[in-house]
Amino acid sequence: MAAHPLLDDLRAALGDAAVLTDPDLLAGHERDEADLCDSGTPLVVVRPRDTEEVAAVVRVAARHGVPVVPQGARTGLAGAANAVDGAVVVSTVAMDAVREIDPVSRIAVVQPGVVNAALARAVREHGLWYPPDPGSWESSTIGGNVATNAGGMCCVKYGVTSEYVLGLEVVLASGEVLRTGRRTAKGVAGYDLTRLFVGSEGTLGVITEVTVALRPAPEESLTLVAVFPTVATAGGAVAGIAERGLTPSLLELLDRTHLRAIETYRPMGLRTDAEALLLAAVDTGARAADDLARLAEVCTAAGADEVYAATDATEAAALLQARRLAHPAMERFAAETFPGGNGGLVIDDVAVPRGRLAELLDGVARIAEACRVPIGVVGHAGDGNMHPNIVVDRADPASLARGRRAFDEIMRLGLELGGTCTGEHGVGLLKRDWLAREIGPVGVRVHQAIKAALDPAGLLNPGKVF
Amino acid sequence: MAAHPLLDDLRAALGDAAVLTDPDLLAGHERDEADLCDSGTPLVVVRPRDTEEVAAVVRVAARHGVPVVPQGARTGLAGAANAVDGAVVVSTVAMDAVREIDPVSRIAVVQPGVVNAALARAVREHGLWYPPDPGSWESSTIGGNVATNAGGMCCVKYGVTSEYVLGLEVVLASGEVLRTGRRTAKGVAGYDLTRLFVGSEGTLGVITEVTVALRPAPEESLTLVAVFPTVATAGGAVAGIAERGLTPSLLELLDRTHLRAIETYRPMGLRTDAEALLLAAVDTGARAADDLARLAEVCTAAGADEVYAATDATEAAALLQARRLAHPAMERFAAETFPGGNGGLVIDDVAVPRGRLAELLDGVARIAEACRVPIGVVGHAGDGNMHPNIVVDRADPASLARGRRAFDEIMRLGLELGGTCTGEHGVGLLKRDWLAREIGPVGVRVHQAIKAALDPAGLLNPGKVF
Structure with missing residues (x-):
């Protein structure tokens, strides 16, 4: 086994089986599907099973001053999930439980590693529909969809991922667990932290649970x-x-x-x-x-x-x-x-x-x-x-x-033409320069202020977005 | 005229006619429609006509260390628009222009003082529909609707205000002008600052322009x-x-x-x-x-x-x-x-x-x-x-x-019952304690961190939300 004091701490927190350092496996977790983006080799890939384990990983990484890069299925197209050298990659692959489907309130509660198509099929059995359908829907995860605010073909009438996210559970850079949002159809209690995390590409926290709104099954x-x-x-x-x-x-x-x-x-x-x-x-x-x-x-x-x-x-x-x-x-x-x-x-x-x-x-x-x-x-x-x-x-x-x-x-x-540099794939590494041009210097400063407020050490998915 | 060095600066920036200190008028700007909420008497009510004037007001107030309280039509039901003693009330009443209606891209761009019903009627002439319809729609303003993320009767099928806000122009506590969002149907460039400001009840900035999405006129x-x-x-x-x-x-x-x-x-x-x-x-x-x-x-x-x-x-x-x-x-x-x-x-x-x-x-x-x-x-x-x-x-x-x-x-x-303390009226002064119970200590800390990042001196609508 590779020796690094961080690894010992991770093994103590998660058990040996969830802490992976095989070089081939590390190489396989270097990047998503975007071309033209830099990537690095992670020190370790961890596969936590629940929120507490994710929190433990983030706390261990923070203690060692090591970056944390969350990864779902690595189907992204902007390099947002690319590893940096020496990082802890937090794979959500072992967090794939659909925890709840409530047909009356029309919501589902899922772990981030649930594959989009698996959720779609699970709710379909209740006569319900989870509309967001990115091209990668057969393999991409809800956590990744939320982190990138994924689009799809149904958006033209039924909207993108963010319109279906009612609430989140997020592990912050501090290792604290934040719950945002709600289970209700409407709600305006405080700042919309849910939407702040949706599309933030893992730079503000690690998503550990998602409450989504559902629709009745679509018409023909x-x-x-x-x-x-x-x-x-x-x-x-x-x-x-x-x-x-x-x-x-x-x-x-x-x-x-x-x-x-x-x-x-x-x-x-x-x-x-x-x-x-x-x-x-x-x-x-x-x-x-x-x-x-x-x-x-x-x-x-x-x-x-x-x-x-x-x-x-x-x-x-x-x-x-x-x-x-x-x-x-x-x-x-x-x-x-x-x-x-x-x-x-x-x-x-x-x-x-x-x-x-x-x-x-x-x-x-x-x-x-x-x-x-x-x-x-x-x-x-x-x-x-x-x-x-x-x-x-x-x-x-x-x-x-x-x-x-x-x-x-x-x-x-x-x-x-009055447009945006990214309609649905996100900024990641690929469009950082263009984001800055699009949102201007005041926008960049506000982004930096929010990032600094939530991740002062800059350990969460560093180098992404801006 | 009342004497206060702040007033001279405001008059220099806006002209005398837009800087109001008549005691009856000040008394009329103390509060919104919520009962059981504290309020104070503002030092002055200003009526800026454009973004630059709002920015000037915020900069003057910051220089004098005086709080700024934005007000629309004061139809709110949580005290979010209530003045505090000695504040500068920024009334959006003179910013009531519908700047643009684009039937192909289905968007409208409006100043914050436009009354909801006026917007609804203006877009109707183009065969379009602005769905959010709070009870106060005949008198409440789009700026106030956005600041409180107002609901209404159509929400059950067509969603609340936030679902129609594509982009904002906001004067920050620093007096800088931030543009958020976009004019496109979709977009994921950076953090969703638009949604962060929607429903933030004037505590993070003063909204000076709103780009809204429209729908085709509804069916019978x-x-x-x-x-x-x-x-x-x-x-x-x-x-x-x-x-x-x-x-x-x-x-x-x-x-x-x-x-x-x-x-x-x-x-x-x-x-x-x-x-x-x-x-x-x-x-x-x-x-x-x-x-x-x-x-x-x-x-x-x-x-x-x-x-x-x-x-x-x-x-x-x-x-x-x-x-x-x-x-x-x-x-x-x-x-x-x-x-x-x-x-x-x-x-x-x-x-x-x-x-x-x-x-x-x-x-x-x-x-x-x-x-x-x-x-x-x-x-x-x-x-x-x-x-x-x-x-x-x-x-x-x-x-x-x-x-x-x-x-x-x-x-x-x-x-x-798994609900929220506010479905659509907002937190304001009325539900600050309940917000804290609902979102918990981690949620409160994240709110405070974001507020401190964007308004370090705490001059924007102080005492509201948390």
């Missing part, structure tokens, strides 16, 4: 596909849909690069000759057919070549599945674009006001040309939240530099 | 009335409605005291022999009639004596109007209950998980008997958020003491 939906001659016309259709007062429950955009990547990854008859495809759904109800007709009308007026409704639930599910494959399909496409499988993706996550989406899409095309990098665009069009995926050759510094430049240009454009 | 709705033999059976019906997965757009409870008070205040043929009445609405759509039938079924199964649907929109509007009259009607009822019009109301605001509502209502009846005070109950049943209104004789210390005891007993019960 009708699905529409619209094929566009350019991505900008698809963007125009999104603005038109908002302007007409329509509220689709899903409104996703895929460009040709993504359609081809998906079709290669798993052939399913997608229109790979289309420049852009909008995928929309509306919840059923009296107005569903009417809403669908109005969506189709707007798409046609915006320049769609072809508009058709899914004929049945099977076709609709297949279309949704195609959209869900965008990320792995593009990863494979990128890998295969360069010799030796060295291709990689730099994933942007810019969000603009819906009315500016067409300008953003036009601009991304210009940036791809100017920087001489392939950029595929996919994303949550209804939210104005796009993921321009920049394809780079990891083995070629010049390609990486061009990709980095395109990445920065896209964020600059996003801010110019 | 169908309205149902259910008459119950006891308030607890009405509470049982609310649990049953949640359990059946129904999502009414309105679900309000009125007890007999309120029905009689309203009928006396404005006769409209309400069933004053009923012990409790539930008022429910569902948005129209394919399932509306079906949903209404299921609501009726649940109410009947829970023991309702009579259940009927509003025959038309006029009847539905009248019922809603009756509910909106509950507060003024109860105030008059209370005033007239004691000689000399000395009767007053102590307004509780407890929220419990929906499944515990019947227990809360039962408990309130027991407390009324034990404390020998009349208590009328009204509130947002669908959210589990009740306003037990305690009738006291302001001229009789014994009556006030009994009322205060009942008030405390109700909050104690609310916390025991």
Whole structure:
């Protein structure tokens, strides 16, 4: 066993089996799924089973002046879960209990290591629904979803993770246990500490329990596909849909690069000759057919070549599945674009006001040309939240530099259009500079003041966010 | 003109007309609508017109070490806007511009002094809807709504104020101007400072601009009335409605005291022999009639004596109007209950998980008997958020003491049932002790640390919240 006085203290607190120092395992806990981010090798990975054990770990680490990096499933896309050299990685993998599901109050109480899909399935048995559905939902954890305020495809109508978090239990840098929020539908008792911790990427505390709000199981939906001659016309259709007062429950955009990547990854008859495809759904109800007709009308007026409704639930599910494959399909496409499988993706996550989406899409095309990098665009069009995926050759510094430049240009454009540098992936390491530009010097000072108030020694996930 | 070096500085910054020291006017700015709360006489009331003027006021006050108390329309019910002796009251009354309405991005940007109803009407012209509708919506301001995170009747389906605040401009204690949030539908750039300021009751900064999200104008709705033999059976019906997965757009409870008070205040043929009445609405759509039938079924199964649907929109509007009259009607009822019009109301605001509502209502009846005070109950049943209104004789210390005891007993019960001491009115002065009990010593320390980080001299709305 590795020798370090910290390790002895951790073993005393958690038992040997929960304190891991195997080099391969440490290497496997160095980083999340973001490219272009630094990472380090942790000294140790611990797997606490409950809040008291997490508190013990934080107290031990504080005593030794060692940083603490919380990790869920490491599916993040901004490097927020990346380890630093010599850190204690707190893995929530052993804290995966769904503690309570209350169908009358429509809440669930879970440990942070519960996988999103596991929670979704557990509440479904009670006729309930946990809407937030990030792309990683089959593997990412609720703790990670909360720490990054994860989005997903349902957000356009049903909102992001933060809108479902009623209360938290958090281990602070001091090792104290804080409970925030409530179990009630409404509540305004004191500062909204719950929302302060949601999206704070492990820099203010380690989340040990989450109380979430649930909805009744969703209605069936009708699905529409619209094929566009350019991505900008698809963007125009999104603005038109908002302007007409329509509220689709899903409104996703895929460009040709993504359609081809998906079709290669798993052939399913997608229109790979289309420049852009909008995928929309509306919840059923009296107005569903009417809403669908109005969506189709707007798409046609915006320049769609072809508009058709899914004929049945099977076709609709297949279309949704195609959209869900965008990320792995593009990863494979990128890998295969360069010799030796060295291709990689730099994933942007810019969000603009819906009315500016067409300008953003036009601009991304210009940036791809100017920087001489392939950029595929996919994303949550209804939210104005796009993921321009920049394809780079990891083995070629010049390609990486061009990709980095395109990445920065896209964020600059996003801010110019009144947008944000991150719609749902978070700041992590990847966008620290851009956060500072977006929130300005006063915003940075307020962030620093809050961080210093809650983590004066700066041991919680150091280097992230700002 | 009153002489104080501070006043000269304020006049230099704002001009004489915006710096008010008339004693009657000062007296009129001492307090909001909450009973049982201390207040003081401000040294001066200022009416800045823009952000720069607010920043100038805060800097002048800081230089002189004088507290700053922000005020909107003073319709609050927790004393959060009450002045302290010698303070500078910053009235937002002259900052009432709707700066922007963007129908495509579905946002509006407003100054804090805009009245809720004025915003609602302005966006309605664009086919849009600003849902938060506190009881005071015809007079309360968006700044005050944001500072207290105001609720309302639509919350059961459409959420409270915080869910509509995308971004803020805030003057900090330092006089610096902070911009938080965004104009986009989604965004996770940095800590959620927007939500930290929402509901912070003027203790962390003075809100000078608000960017709100809007919805398409709402659908028509169908309205149902259910008459119950006891308030607890009405509470049982609310649990049953949640359990059946129904999502009414309105679900309000009125007890007999309120029905009689309203009928006396404005006769409209309400069933004053009923012990409790539930008022429910569902948005129209394919399932509306079906949903209404299921609501009726649940109410009947829970023991309702009579259940009927509003025959038309006029009847539905009248019922809603009756509910909106509950507060003024109860105030008059209370005033007239004691000689000399000395009767007053102590307004509780407890929220419990929906499944515990019947227990809360039962408990309130027991407390009324034990404390020998009349208590009328009204509130947002669908959210589990009740306003037990305690009738006291302001001229009789014994009556006030009994009322205060009942008030405390109700909050104690609310916390025991897993609830919160304030569902929507806020902490202010009225519930400081109960906030501390609810959030515990660690929670209080975190509140204090954040307050100290943002307002080290403690000059912003001192004495409020904690």
